[in-house]
Amino acid sequence: MLRGTSQLRLSSRLFSSCAVRKMIAPLDASKVQINKTKSPSKPKSNNELEFGKTFTDHMLTVEWTEKNGWGTPEIKPYGNLSLDPSCSVFHYGFELFEGLKAYRTPDNQITMFRPDKNMERLNKSAARICLPTVNGEEVIKLMGKLIEQDKYLVPEGQGYALYLRPTMIGTTPALGVSAPDRALLFVIASPVGPYYKTGFKAVRLEATDYATRAWPGGCGDKKLGANYAPCVLPQKQAAERGYQQNLWLFGPEKYITEVGTMNVFFVFKDSKTGKKELVTAPLDGTILEGVTRDSILSLAREKLSSDEWTISERYFSITEVAEKAAKGELVEAFGAGTAAVVSPIKEIGWGEKDIHVPLQPGKQSGALTEDIAKWIADIQYGKEKRGNWSRVVA
Numbered sequence: 001m002l003r004g005t006s007q008l009r010l011s012s013r014l015f016s017s018c019a020v021r022k023m024i025a026p027l028d029a030s031k032v033q034i035n036k037t038k039s040p041s042k043p044k045s046n047n048e049l050e051f052g053k054t055f056t057d058h059m060l061t062v063e064w065t066e067k068n069g070w071g072t073p074e075i076k077p078y079g080n081l082s083l084d085p086s087c088s089v090f091h092y093g094f095e096l097f098e099g100l101k102a103y104r105t106p107d108n109q110i111t112m113f114r115p116d117k118n119m120e121r122l123n124k125s126a127a128r129i130c131l132p133t134v135n136g137e138e139v140i141k142l143m144g145k146l147i148e149q150d151k152y153l154v155p156e157g158q159g160y161a162l163y164l165r166p167t168m169i170g171t172t173p174a175l176g177v178s179a180p181d182r183a184l185l186f187v188i189a190s191p192v193g194p195y196y197k198t199g200f201k202a203v204r205l206e207a208t209d210y211a212t213r214a215w216p217g218g219c220g221d222k223k224l225g226a227n228y229a230p231c232v233l234p235q236k237q238a239a240e241r242g243y244q245q246n247l248w249l250f251g252p253e254k255y256i257t258e259v260g261t262m263n264v265f266f267v268f269k270d271s272k273t274g275k276k277e278l279v280t281a282p283l284d285g286t287i288l289e290g291v292t293r294d295s296i297l298s299l300a301r302e303k304l305s306s307d308e309w310t311i312s313e314r315y316f317s318i319t320e321v322a323e324k325a326a327k328g329e330l331v332e333a334f335g336a337g338t339a340a341v342v343s344p345i346k347e348i349g350w351g352e353k354d355i356h357v358p359l360q361p362g363k364q365s366g367a368l369t370e371d372i373a374k375w376i377a378d379i380q381y382g383k384e385k386r387g388n389w390s391r392v393v394a
Contacts (some may be wrong), residue, residue: 024069094170105382144393202346332366
């Protein structure tokens with residue numbers, strides 16, 4: 001029997017040997033292989049761009065295996081994926097995605113807006129469904145290289161951008177329910193225009209308590225495809241009743257959580273003190289950790305006077321909203337997300353009544369909604385510098 005130092009040395013050698021055998025390759029943007037298209041497309045005019053319906057000439061793909069880690073990233077012509085019909089993504093929903101935008105600034109640089117926050121959320125989503133996490137900085141570098149190939153397709157002008165969709169899927173070809181040992185990370189890009197081509201368009205919502213978007217202990221705070229498909233039927237049902245989106249409620253208290261696929265904000269005003277409150281639901285595991293949501297809270301806390309405003313992340317119910325509306329204390333409301341940035345709300349159907357949300361005279365939004373849209377756009381399009389919120393990529 002080996003004892004003392006000799007045994008420790010042998011154990012150390014065995015551990016080192018095992019560690020070498022199990023060492024897997026990290027994601028490395030410097031190893032990217034670029035295969036350029038032989039048929040470059042022509043940029044569409046801005047008025048032809050519809051959200052998510054036009055794509056750039058190239059895409060990024062990189063495969064992962066549990067045995068070897070990340071393979072060689074490849075930028076190649078946009079095209080179909082070839083997958084085994086038994087892949088775990090098809091049968092058990094091993095899928096996540098992100099959404100962010102790149103903008104052309106007045107000095108002709110192309111920047112991404114807070115991509116580090118999207119990478120943080122991507123890793124949280126991946127960990128939740130047993131897909132591999134990534135080095136976010138390497139993915140940002142790879143997206144920059146992808147944009148570089150198609151930079152002539154990034155549209156110019158306020159409200160126009162390149163929408164990026166990083167996606168990861170489990171590709172293990174087997175029907176057993178288990179953590180995937182193979183995965184594919186890919187990124188596609190879409191030139192887009194303003195979500196509302198005629199400017200802000202305030203929407204009508206149906207307060208929805210007959211269906212639930214997320215619940216405690218679930219994965220409503222992750223960017224998973226599984227969170228979205230089940231919400232389409234209630235949205236269609238609401239549309240049949242004349243509403244554009246669902247205002248998602250939860251629990252016996254009818255707490256407001258999100259609107260459609262966006263975070264949601266309300267503005268209240270205390271009729272006695274005159275002080276206003278910007279309020280949104282707290283991150284309790286049921287709310288998506290929106291990058292736009294975080295940006296709005298940061299900017300509001302910086303730009304709005306604490307003597308006149310309170311910025312709150314708290315629970316509030318549809319009953320509270322209805323009561324404040326009846327007392328004239330509901331000022332405005334809006335959804336917030338990457339696609340539209342802010343989406344004004346003008347009416348909420350609840351029970352047999354509609355709650356009317358004030359708008360500025362002759363406009364389709366409240367005053368703060370309009371200000372927030374400008375604050376964020378000024379940073380996105382390079383008119384205002386703010387730390388590392390804008391990352392130059394091309």
